Amino acid sequence: xxxxxxxxxxxxxxxxxxxxxxxxxxxxxxxxxxxxxxxxxxxxxxxxxxxxxxxxxxxxxxxxxxxxxxxxxxxxxxxxxxxxxxxxxxxxxxxxxxxxxxxxxxxxxxxxxxxxxxxxxxxxxxxxxxxxxxxxxxxxxxxxxxxxxxxxxxxxxxxxxxxxxxxxxxxxxxxxxxxxxxxxxxxxxxxxxxxxxxxxxxxxxxxxxxxxxxxxxxxxxxxxxxxxxxxxxxxxxxxxxxxxxxxxxxxxxxxxxxxxxxxxxxxxxxxxxxxxxxxxxxxxxxxxxx
Amino acid sequence: xxxxxxxxxxxxxxxxxxxxxxxxxxxxxxxxxxxxxxxxxxxxxxxxxxxxxxxxxxxxxxxxxxxxxxxxxxxxxxxxxxxxxxxxxxxxxxxxxxxxxxxxxxxxxxxxxxxxxxxxxxxxxxxxxxxxxxxxxxxxxxxxxxxxxxxxxxxxxxxxxxxxxxxxxxxxxxxxxxxxxxxxxxxxxxxxxxxxxxxxxxxxxxxxxxxxxxxxxxxxxxxxxxxxxxxxxxxxxxxxxxxxxxxxxxxxxxxxxxxxxxxxxxxxxxxxxxxxxxxxxxxxxxxxxx
Numbered sequence: 001x002x003x004x005x006x007x008x009x010x011x012x013x014x015x016x017x018x019x020x021x022x023x024x025x026x027x028x029x030x031x032x033x034x035x036x037x038x039x040x041x042x043x044x045x046x047x048x049x050x051x052x053x054x055x056x057x058x059x060x061x062x063x064x065x066x067x068x069x070x071x072x073x074x075x076x077x078x079x080x081x082x083x084x085x086x087x088x089x090x091x092x093x094x095x096x097x098x099x100x101x102x103x104x105x106x107x108x109x110x111x112x113x114x115x116x117x118x119x120x121x122x123x124x125x126x127x128x129x130x131x132x133x134x135x136x137x138x139x140x141x142x143x144x145x146x147x148x149x150x151x152x153x154x155x156x157x158x159x160x161x162x163x164x165x166x167x168x169x170x171x172x173x174x175x176x177x178x179x180x181x182x183x184x185x186x187x188x189x190x191x192x193x194x195x196x197x198x199x200x201x202x203x204x205x206x207x208x209x210x211x212x213x214x215x216x217x218x219x220x221x222x223x224x225x226x227x228x229x230x231x232x233x234x235x236x237x238x239x240x241x242x243x244x245x246x247x248x249x250x251x252x253x254x255x256x257x258x259x260x261x262x263x264x265x266x267x268x269x270x271x272x273x274x275x276x277x278x279x280x281x282x283x284x285x286x287x288x289x290x
Numbered sequence: 291x292x293x294x295x296x297x298x299x300x301x302x303x304x305x306x307x308x309x310x311x312x313x314x315x316x317x318x319x320x321x322x323x324x325x326x327x328x329x330x331x332x333x334x335x336x337x338x339x340x341x342x343x344x345x346x347x348x349x350x351x352x353x354x355x356x357x358x359x360x361x362x363x364x365x366x367x368x369x370x371x372x373x374x375x376x377x378x379x380x381x382x383x384x385x386x387x388x389x390x391x392x393x394x395x396x397x398x399x400x401x402x403x404x405x406x407x408x409x410x411x412x413x414x415x416x417x418x419x420x421x422x423x424x425x426x427x428x429x430x431x432x433x434x435x436x437x438x439x440x441x442x443x444x445x446x447x448x449x450x451x452x453x454x455x456x457x458x459x460x461x462x463x464x465x466x467x468x469x470x471x472x473x474x475x476x477x478x479x480x481x482x483x484x485x486x487x488x489x490x491x492x493x494x495x496x497x498x499x500x501x502x503x504x505x506x507x508x509x510x511x512x513x514x515x516x517x518x519x520x521x522x523x524x525x526x527x528x529x530x531x532x533x534x535x536x537x538x539x540x541x542x543x544x545x546x547x548x549x550x551x552x553x554x555x556x557x558x559x560x561x562x563x564x565x566x567x568x569x570x571x572x573x574x575x576x577x578x579x580x
Contacts, residue, residue, distance in 0.1 A: 017435075017436050017437050020437075020441075022441070022445055022458070022461060023436055023437065023441040023444055023445065025444050025448065026436050026440060026441065026444045027436060030436065073399075077395055077396075077399060080395065082390075082391035082392045082395060083392050083395065100372075101372035102372045102373050102444075102447050103444065103447075105367055105370065105372060105373065105395065106367075106440050106443055106444055106447075108399075109363075109367060109398075109399075109402065109440055110435050110436040110440045112399065112402055112403065113402065113431050113434050113435040113436075113440065114431070114435055114436070116406045116427055116428075116430075116431045117428060117431035117432055117435060120424050120425075120427045120428040120431065121428065125424065130420040130421040130424045131420040133424050134410050134415065134420045134423050134424045134427070135410075137406055137410045137424070137427055138406075138407060138410040138411065140406075141403050141404070141406045141407035141410065142407055144403050145307075145400050145403040145404055145407060146307050146313055146316050146317060146320065146400040146403075146404070147307050147310075147313065150316060150396050150399055150400045150403065151310075151312070151313040151316065153396055154313055154315050154316040154392075154393065154396055155312055155313065157392050157393075157396075158315065168312070171312060
């Protein structure tokens with residue numbers, strides 16, 4: 001499992017269009033952000049839930065790549081001047097800083113499109129069959145669309161500079177980050193042909209680590225430093241942004257993250273096999289410094 | 291068939307997310323451009339090829355809607371200030387002029403995502419089966435992605451203000467406009483379970499009307515007026531843009547469009563049934579004034 005990040009990166013690159021001078025800019029834009037040091041949280045979840053439910057890494061890999069493509073496109077578009085207007089991401093210039101805004105918009109569009117091409121590719125169908133690929137694509141689309149991730153992004157944008165109640169913050173995060181993490185866990189289940197009970201447990205795990213992940217993000221914006229985090233810190237407070245930290249305080253956040261991590265680990269009891277990777281993973285997300 | 295545009299519009303609206311106060315901006319952004327008076331060229335082609343190959347309008351409708359969603363998203367993103375920076379489209383303010391740039395980016399993203407959700411929806415699968423829906427989604431993605439429509443858009447952007455050879459112009463249009471028109475004709479074939487021979491003929495028809503369509507577009511920019519066209523005319527010349535008109539002259543364009551339309555009509559002989567709608571359609575595209 002230790003070579004997973006490398007395997008994921010190689011698989012991601014294999015799905016990119018072959019180099020072609022006339023469309024090189026958009027391919028380079030896609031490649032730059034796909035390989036810009038992402039933590040691969042979502043694809044790892046796809047692969048591990050597939051393994052846990054008796055599936056293969058090979059069959060789950062196209063689904064894992066697709067969700068990372070969607071996550072990556074969302075970061076490119078989020079960073080645009082008309083959105084969050086961020087110059088740095090993971091310690092590197094953001095996509096539009098390198099390729100310009102037009103190629104960043106198009107690179108993001110192309111990654112979103114490629115995600116569906118990948119899920120429905122000949123390879124994916126050969127390994128999973130038409131039904132699982134179609135269900136995977138449907139799940140991806142519903143979690144990434146207006147009632148999922150994009151909905152969370154619009155709530156985020158409209159909350160800017162406003163004080164926001166905890167319920168709205170929770171809804172925003174459930175959509176903006178939670179939906180895709182849930183999709184990741186369920187995509188692994190779909191590839192492996194998991195039972196409904198296993199899918200329910202995977203969704204519970206996803207909801208707990210999804211919320212914990214977001215709370216930790218808010219905490220790091222207060223407790224980390226720019227070099228460790230790879231982006232400026234203190235930006236939430238500077239932008240008068242309501243966060244779990246501003247609404248609940250750092251101590252309450254810390255205990256909430258601990259509780260959610262415990263809940264996530266408990267939900268794994270529904271699975272028969274070795275769940276140590278996923279319990280460790282939840283712990284690592286809790287303890288992460290960047 | 292005369293009530294098709296209304297049926298298409300109703301079907302498009304039925305696939306939009308239900309109204310929800312917290313994500314209303316993005317839903318309104320999607321709805322505004324979906325209902326902004328498009329000619330519905332692509333969905334009509336889906337429905338007509340499905341009918342001609344023995345399929346039903348009901349089964350082809352989700353595919354027809356999906357391609358119109360992709361076409362619509364591409365217009366929203368094309369009009370953005372960082373792309374073509376257009377204020378008007380079909381006689382109405384462009385999406386970002388009404389909703390702002392962020393909601394225009396997100397509305398476009400959401401329409402692209404919804405296209406795949408629609409092709410893979412429960413309804414689409416009930417009417418077409420998993421295999422046809424997966425193949426339809428795969429075709430849509432490959433025609434809309436970096437090696438299709440998006441590739442054409444990047445070539446267009448990088449050709450701005452440059453004089454461009456006819457081959458490059460042709461490649462650009464084959465990708466930017468042609469790929470989606472071809473996808474439309476083939477989606478109808480997929481829904482109906484058409485033969486390979488029928489698919490080949492549909493692709494030929496699509497290639498001819500796709501190129502004719504683009505040449506007519508270039509001609510209208512010279513010969514039409516703003517009120518008829520719904521957008522400023524003369525913009526190609528103003529931007530020093532190489533077009534079929536600037537490269538070949540108006541007369542040569544006119545005869546080329548006539549030839550291509552004849553070829554499109556000839557390709558229809560591969561179909562057994564009544565092809566008058568599609569021959570008339572090719573003629574109408576040739577003779578259109580806006």
